[in-house]
Amino acid sequence: MPIHNQNRGWSYSLTASLILMAPFDLLASLAMDIYLPVISEMPKILQTSPQAIQLTLSLYLIVLGLGQLAFGPMSDQVGRRPVLLFGAFLFAGSSLLISVLSSANLFIALRVLQGLGASAMLVATFATVRDVYGGRPESALIYSLFSSMLAFVPALGPIAGALIANQFSWRGIFIFLGVASFAASLHAFLRWPETLLTPSVQKRVSFKEILSHQHFWTYTVGFSAAMGSFFVFFSTAPRILIERQGLSQTEFSFAFASVALVMVISARGAKNFINRWKIQGCFKRGLGVLILGAIILALIEMTVGQNLWTVLASMSLIAFGIVLTVSVTANGALERFAHVAGSATALYYSIQSLIVGTVGTFFIMILPGDTIWPLAAFSALMASVSLGLLKGTR
Structure with missing residues (x-):
């Protein structure tokens, strides 16, 4: 209809x-x-x-x-x-x-x-x-x-x-x-x-109120930690899986898709997680999973060495942490800014893109891009920073 x-x-x-x-x-x-x-x-x-x-x-x-x-x-x-x-x-x-x-x-x-x-x-x-x-x-x-x-x-x-x-x-x-x-x-x-019926004639909204709020920064940095982990993964995955593991382009695509499907499946249960653990509980657990996944990646690299199955298994764990984190970050960052929702949303996504694009690229550039070290370092650092910010909020 x-x-x-x-x-x-x-x-x-x-x-x-x-x-x-x-x-x-x-x-x-x-x-x-x-x-x-x-x-x-x-x-x-x-x-x-x-x-x-x-x-x-x-x-x-x-x-x-x-x-x-x-x-x-x-x-x-x-x-x-x-x-x-x-x-x-x-x-x-x-x-x-x-x-x-x-x-x-x-x-x-x-x-x-x-x-x-x-x-x-x-x-x-x-x-x-x-x-x-x-x-x-x-x-x-x-x-x-x-x-x-x-x-x-x-x-x-x-x-x-x-x-x-x-x-x-x-x-x-x-x-x-x-x-x-x-x-x-x-x-x-x-x-x-x-x-748009009537062009805006209002004064430009000041971003100062939003940027001065620690809740906004805590959950926006957490969003960056989660999405940045995925960004670093798909930036380095072709070199890891095609160059070092010898996968064809088609084999790589299906391997990469398997991690994305973990995110899709996890997203279907996000509502249940939020109902059970609430926003802060999901946020803490999601960041904890990111750190755990980063530790496992580092241990693999230092001991048995990377192979297709260890990389995909570890990244699947991180994928679950990504979903658990991002399922609550928007509500956590924006819940206090209903009166300036458009400006707050724009800042939320823009700051996330800037952090992911700069910090994620920094780790990819300074660490070997055909190893899992950039992903392990980024996930561990950014998730830890997010937890530290959370601890400082009231």
Whole structure:
């Protein structure tokens, strides 16, 4: 049954709305994961270093988060539709340009533009959901469906990337991203109405109140510890599993997907964990699991040495800790800022992206990137810092 909201110019059914919105959410995440199977080949292809290729992951993540601080206020001033279309066409164009280049410097620069486009797409999409469905039960359903879809991206993205690369080389991956985003952009150009009725005339919200609150920092750093652990894992996994363990691109993709599936399965039980242990209890236990997983990884590296099964088993444990942690960090960080929810949410995601992109990349750069030491070091340090911050909160 169609859901009408004439005040916002949006008269699509829930199904039609999801078909229109979901591609932008999926593509922004897919651009991070889909080319992992060819990461180990890219230094040779572009005649550059593994560290330079690592920047294509790190900078994308950083720009994806920080861009929200700019595009959020922009969408309140000029509208959702212009920001969405700008981001979508920028994402499409940069993806297609990446597919024809052969320069490492241009590759890095275009990944930054791709991240900017993805950031604009996400901001405009979620702002539209708030405009059209805010305060209605459909909003919870849409956010739940988006989260469910994104949970499968790390599992299915590398598999899709391996299949495309096997048939059309690494360039085919970015052609796919470009064509898919261009198709979604054209669909949006024809059917996405403006949902912002009145441009914002309010004074810019000061971030000082949010940034001065220790609860915000405690749970935001915890969010960074969890998501950063996954970032460091997928940044180093191609070198560990393809270069050192000898897996093919397809075998790597399925091995990587097995860890992502642990996260998907764990997420289904998150509600039960929260009901039983509450926010702080889940947070402590999740961080404790991250530290335990890091200790096990370090012991493996120092004793028997890494192999496929020890890496996957240890990472599956860390994956459970990631889910346990992130299931409560948003509520913990944002619960005191309902009056400035938009600004607090933007800061929450932007700071997380900045911490993960800089600190995670630092460990990958200074420690051997084809070992599990970067993951063990990052998880242990950041989880310990988060627990220390928690201890200092009242």
